[in-house]
Amino acid sequence: MITRQQTAELLDARLQERLRRLEACILRCSPALHHEAEKELPGLRALASWIHVPGLQEQLQVLEKLVKGLMLVGGNSRERILCHLFRVFLRLLHPARRDLQQLLQQRLAQLDAGRQAGLAEPRVPPACPLGLLQQAGEFLRPHTSPVYGIKALLVCRVAAIEQLHSVLHYRMQELAEACRHNEWTLEACVRSGLARRARQLVQLAAFAPDMLDKLGRLEQMLLRLHLHGGVADQVAALQQVLQNLILGKYLAEPLELVFGLAAMQDRVLVSDDKTRAELIEVSKKLRHVFLIAREGEEFQVSDFLLRAVDRLGWMLDAVGHYSLGLAAHALAHACLQHWQWRQPIGASMFDKVQQFLLALKDVIDDGDCSCEPGFNLASSFLAECPEHGQGLEAATHIALNLANQFEILVVVRKDMFVTRESFLQHSRLLQEELRLLEQGAARVRLRGLEQFTSLLLDIHHLWSVESRESHFPADLLWRGHQQLLAMLDAAALWFEPLPEQELMQQLAEWVRNAELLLGSAAASLSATALHNSLQVALTAFARKAGNLLGRPVRLMLDVGEIGAARQLQMVPVLTEVLRWLLLQGTMDANEGSSQHRTRSLVVQIQSRSLPGAKVQTLIADDSGSKLPDQRMRRRLQRLFQACEIQLKAEWQHGKRILELEFTA
């Protein structure tokens, strides 16, 4: 009989196989194979439909229509657009597969439950719970917009797929004409919208990769020229470049132009009076807008604000304040997202805008500012985007910035993993970095990175309590950390970091085996000895925590009723719970809520056996404690192999009691 897991794997493998075939069909770019692709798509859609994933079905329908439409269109651009489409689609599908697997598991569990309850096998498989479907739909919706965008572009310009180059040429002619009559000042540049037009040109050229690079450079040149002011020979050289591009001669820019521009760049400084005046004017207007808005209850983003912030970003870039420019671009992005989703700007965003305006004032007054405020502000602005508007770029940017900000070393050498001693020597440092990365990844919803770091952390953790040298996973850990580096490299290039599935499985397998070994080892030891060792471990932790907090921490322990194996398993869990409690205490102290700060922290751990349930009661008199968050719950759930965790918090005799109930 095929098990549930095998069925899920089978379906997943079938989906992957179909995708591979589709990819091969489309990427080989031959008309015959495109017809094959056309045949593949309905099958794939049917599969998605069977598993009830409406978002995916929708995407596949759009893709199918596009492929059919493109079959009818001739010309050389067809293949390029198909390839581009498929790449977009693949990017959409990868994260969707995880949701799909979850849905599949859910469906099969329902069927199993039905069978166990003696119900007849339903002819039509029951639908997924509505919440899950909605979640999947919401997750996929922002990703479908590029496909719709491309579709819209194709519908609008179907007759002009072959004419994309003509459109580009037309734009370039327009640009060349504008260049000829431009006064070559920053003010004139902003007024004429030249820079914006150049930006649009680059965006339009997304379908013409051979021109993208050159147009990107052209955009930079334009900006530099505006800054420098009129230099007749440079303008003439630029016009020549444009003319060459219009005529289809995709030649390199003359070297003298490149050198000339570089020399100009060196001379572009904040001392440019016009730029400075413009900066002062815009920052004054912004300050005015935000000061007035602060008095109102809700503040909707206006066109003026969007324009002003966007313009500010350009100017800051132009005068060389790239980090603050980045912050301005991030603010513009966040404002745009609020505007698109019709959401008012909240109080926390206002505070950040104030900080930004202060940093801007420093730039105007002193002409200099360090990089850090700009980066931090950029990250926080991007984090302020409405949840459904947070793009992949924002997420990877924050994760990367987090790594930069906390000076994560991520220096791994193979010799660290060769022996147990060398590993233990470096493990603490690696664990700190992993924990930080896990938090960052969770914060910005990079699930792949979060899962991967969490697995590595588990291995580190299990190995520190496990003492059997024969199971030291040297090679696996080395590969894991190498993979982590590759994922961070991908994030640094603003791609979504995805772990290698095979390696993930191997790591998970090791964790499972190690947990089993740990359980069997514990069973052979006496309960009293373990009770003592548990007490020693926790007391040592309490002492250390007391030193850190600067106040005494007292522990009362009573776990006599649970078995030896469970006691040993409890050490990491309880340490984790205590660490979390103390962290909350420290945070409260740091926030200055002195009325809540207690003179000492008493944590009492008890356990009592109940039929079908394991209960740990933590009593802490720290009134600042909050309930564990979702991540903590998941971790506890995993470590205790529990299906459900219920949390209760109440006051008894002036003490706050946290009760965690693990249902097996």
Place this chain on the structure above:
Amino acid sequence: MSSKALIVNDSMILACQLQGMLALLGVQASLVSASSDPLPLAAQMDLVVLELQLDHANGFQLLRHLAANLSCPLILVSGTGRASDRRWGLRAGASAVLQRPLGLQLLCQGLQQAGCQVIQAPA
């Protein structure tokens, strides 16, 4: 004797430009695409200039691979204008990270920062 450099870039035009600029600074440069493994060629060079945005590879990963296997200085060139490229590039093992558009002066500074000898300094 002039220094020898290897330019790893998937864009022939950009690579040729850089080659011309390096020649002005007295550095003789060869070109190679990232689609083939540049390590054997790079091992014979005094300097490697690597483009971050590559068609066939992740620039940071390639940089890390080269840094782990070579002793010569590595210069990373980025065209995005993002400051994070610089920080991550230096951490991945680059001796210097340069942002486009490249000028002679900027390139010269980059080479000096990477510890290379420049015969002819720009005016």
